[in-house]
Amino acid sequence: MEVWIGRQGERHGPYQEEQVREWLRSGQLSRDDLGWYEGLADWQPLSVLFPQDKPAPANPYAPPPLQQQAASVSFGYAGFWQRFSAWFIDLIILMIPSMIVMYLLGGMQAYDHLREQLQGGADMSAAFRDYAAATETSSLVSLVITFFYYTFFEASKWQATPGKLALRLRVTDVNGQRITLGRSAARNLVRLSALIFGLIPIICYLAVAWTQRKQGLHDLWASTFVLHGTAQEQPPQRPPSGSDHSRFTA
Known part of the structure; x- marks a missing residue:
């Protein structure tokens, strides 16, 4: 059975029933959530809905709750x-869209012209400069x-992105939560700048191999992480205390 969770007027999920029960038992979901x-x-x-699933009694020797752990190894x-x-x-x-843009903006004609120049014995550097100039607009749009x-x-x-979803990865802030559009834009400005200078994936991704939390340059700039598990496999973010759950509507 798939269960939807309602918080602060937003709908999260769906999640598997056993997953929701486990989050209730661990305290990651509130019994007041809808x-x-x-x-x-x-x-x-x-x-x-699940009256038997209650958080375990507090253990004074237990580690801090998940919400209090900042970017722990459990995130992966x-x-x-x-x-x-x-x-x-x-x-x-x-x-796919890049090829469509190139076709619409004359990229194929520019490629045919480049090939003709090379076959005709034209200066190679001049031929490639002409090709780059002819495809400048399509490259910018891409x-x-x-x-x-x-x-x-x-x-x-x-x-x-679809690529990350295919490998069950997600991008988060330092607290493991969804990033804002502004933070995402800042993160990808670094990626875009590197792409302009022809450094992808070197400058952005090689840092992942040696940084402690596997952050690329764009992650370090925007204070983000790439973690295992999709967003749909995580419990929804707990709202601030005092939130009125009764206002949720489908």
Whole structure:
């Protein structure tokens, strides 16, 4: 059974029933949070839906709750090859709109002209300069598409591009939460700048191999992490104390 969670007027999920029960037992979900699954007429508190699942009694020797742990190893930082593989999947996806843009803006004609020049014995450096000038606009449009692709996907409810989703990764802030659109834009400005200078994936991704929390240059700049597990596999963020759960509507 799949269960939706309601908090602060937002709907999260769906999550598997056993996952929700486990989060209730561990205290990662409040029994006052609202829940709904197919067949229910209306949203109900989780204490009503799962009355037997209660947090364990407090243990004075237990470690701090998950909400108080900042970027712990339980998050599982994604390594270099995982992130490189996700980048490669995204690269393949982005080739589709890039090729369409190149075709519409005369890129194919520019390529045919380059080939004719090379076959005719023209100066190679001059031929490539002409090609670069002819495809400058399409290259710029492709850069803009790439920037918005990463920025919006990583700030979305999925917290990941399709490439990251395929490898079950997500982008978070230092507290393991979804990043804002502004932070995502700042993160990807570094990626865009590196791409302009032809340094991707070197400058952004090689740092992942030696930084303690597997952060690339763009992660260090924007204070972000790339973690194992999709956003849909994580409990929704606990709202500030005093929030009125009863205002949630589907």
